[in-house]
Amino acid sequence: MGAGAAGTWAAARAARAGARVLLLEKTPRIGTKVLASGGTRCNLTTTLASEAAGRLFGREGGRFLRPAFRALSPAALRERFGSLGVETVEAPLEKVFPASQRARDVRDALEAEARAAGVLPRCGAAVAGIESLGAAGGWRARLAGAGAVRCRRLVLCTGGASVPRSGTTGDAYPWLRELGLEVVEPRPALVPLRSGADWVRELAGVALQEVEARLVAPTGETVRRRRPVVFTHEGLSGPAALDLSRHVTADGGAREILLDLGVGTGREELRRRLIEGAASPGAGSVARALGLDVPRRVLDAACRQAGLVDSRSAVSELPRARRHDLVEALKGLAVPVEGSLGFDRAEVTAGGLALAAVDPATMAVRGHPGLWVCGELLDLDGPIGGLNFQAAFATAELAGRAVASEA
Ligand SMILES: Cc1cc2nc3c(=O)[nH]c(=O)nc-3n(C[C@H](O)[C@H](O)[C@H](O)COP(=O)(O)OP(=O)(O)OC[C@H]3O[C@@H](n4cnc5c(N)ncnc54)[C@H](O)[C@@H]3O)c2cc1C
Numbered sequence: 001m002g003a004g005a006a007g008t009w010a011a012a013r014a015a016r017a018g019a020r021v022l023l024l025e026k027t028p029r030i031g032t033k034v035l036a037s038g039g040t041r042c043n044l045t046t047t048l049a050s051e052a053a054g055r056l057f058g059r060e061g062g063r064f065l066r067p068a069f070r071a072l073s074p075a076a077l078r079e080r081f082g083s084l085g086v087e088t089v090e091a092p093l094e095k096v097f098p099a100s101q102r103a104r105d106v107r108d109a110l111e112a113e114a115r116a117a118g119v120l121p122r123c124g125a126a127v128a129g130i131e132s133l134g135a136a137g138g139w140r141a142r143l144a145g146a147g148a149v150r151c152r153r154l155v156l157c158t159g160g161a162s163v164p165r166s167g168t169t170g171d172a173y174p175w176l177r178e179l180g181l182e183v184v185e186p187r188p189a190l191v192p193l194r195s196g197a198d199w200v201r202e203l204a205g206v207a208l209q210e211v212e213a214r215l216v217a218p219t220g221e222t223v224r225r226r227r228p229v230v231f232t233h234e235g236l237s238g239p240a241a242l243d244l245s246r247h248v249t250a251d252g253g254a255r256e257i258l259l260d261l262g263v264g265t266g267r268e269e270l271r272r273r274l275i276e277g278a279a280s281p282g283a284g285s286v287a288r289a290l291g292l293d294v295p296r297r298v299l300d301a302a303c304r305q306a307g308l309v310d311s312r313s314a315v316s317e318l319p320r321a322r323r324h325d326l327v328e329a330l331k332g333l334a335v336p337v338e339g340s341l342g343f344d345r346a347e348v349t350a351g352g353l354a355l356a357a358v359d360p361a362t363m364a365v366r367g368h369p370g371l372w373v374c375g376e377l378l379d380l381d382g383p384i385g386g387l388n389f390q391a392a393f394a395t396a397e398l399a400g401r402a403v404a405s406e407a
Contacts, residue, residue: 073394
């Protein structure tokens, strides 16, 4: 149920293996979110190998995904799409796109494969609830409006709660809770961050390509991403900010992101440049002494955090304590963040069905015969770069196989 990436893949896989499959979808079409993905280009997987890709889902997520990525690695997924007529190309940040750069081609290939495999899609069919048929075996899915569908095996792939206008309104969370299953509180992830600081919003439009963003997660762990960031009218966006956002939207989430403006240049080196700049004849500005490739207005912000007027301040007039503060500000420009732009703008949902409730080898829900869950409905979320589709397809591969083997 749910004809997104995971549901359509699982349905086709199960049908190819001989199962009779009905695919219920709330929206009028298959793959609604696939169409919107990757800026309508669909970053369908990653160039990373399975192990490295898995690690990006954290320790628990990585371990859980091991069998799925073994069953369908990123390279195997590319091959499979190739055999469905979708050639792929690599792009920076370990991304993989269809060679046509059209998400529609990915969606069309998924739909064509499902139909060719014998899947019966039923779009515009929103499920309003599910119930186990108990000792009789099987499940009943109640449709919104009227009617119900009975089946022996039910695969839930209703996605998360992000971008609700694309059909994903978190419908399955209460159903799972009613079954007594643990659902980790869903929250937005891969989402732009909000900052109340005027200086941050005044930098709207400024992008930093060579930067490392870091924060202290609620667990106490320091998490780093070396990827671009962009200042916006609301706060902070860009790949690094999106990747870190799950730690901001978490309970007790981080309230500050530190930007290392001098990636590859250590504190000692920065100190040396400032000292030598001050000692050189005709000593100039702090900006000149530092020689960093950082937009002037961002450098100004770092200088202000260190108590200077801006980066034009004379380097020769920098007292020792200020020099120390400036080096610290350059290695960790503190950007206050106070939350995110919410589910409407989140690419994925963190939280979902607790992984402990699911057998990672089959995606079967423990203690509930005939029920499987895969895709984003699980408590899994990865960084940007095709990881989330990779997880959706790979978990669906296992679910599809397992459902068919019990047919
Ligand atoms: C704007 C945007 C861009 C993205 N770009 C990328 C990208 O480039 N690369 C990447 O890896 N990830 C990307 N993602 C994330 C990716 O789209 C998801 O991780 C992925 O789609 C999850 O697959 P899924 O099948 O689990 O869920 P979904 O694709 O969300 O599918 C769930 C389906 O279930 C249906 N459904 C929900 N409730 C019901 C119900 N009650 N009854 C019937 N049907 C129901 C929904 O309508 C939906 O079609 C992007 C997300 C967004 C929002």
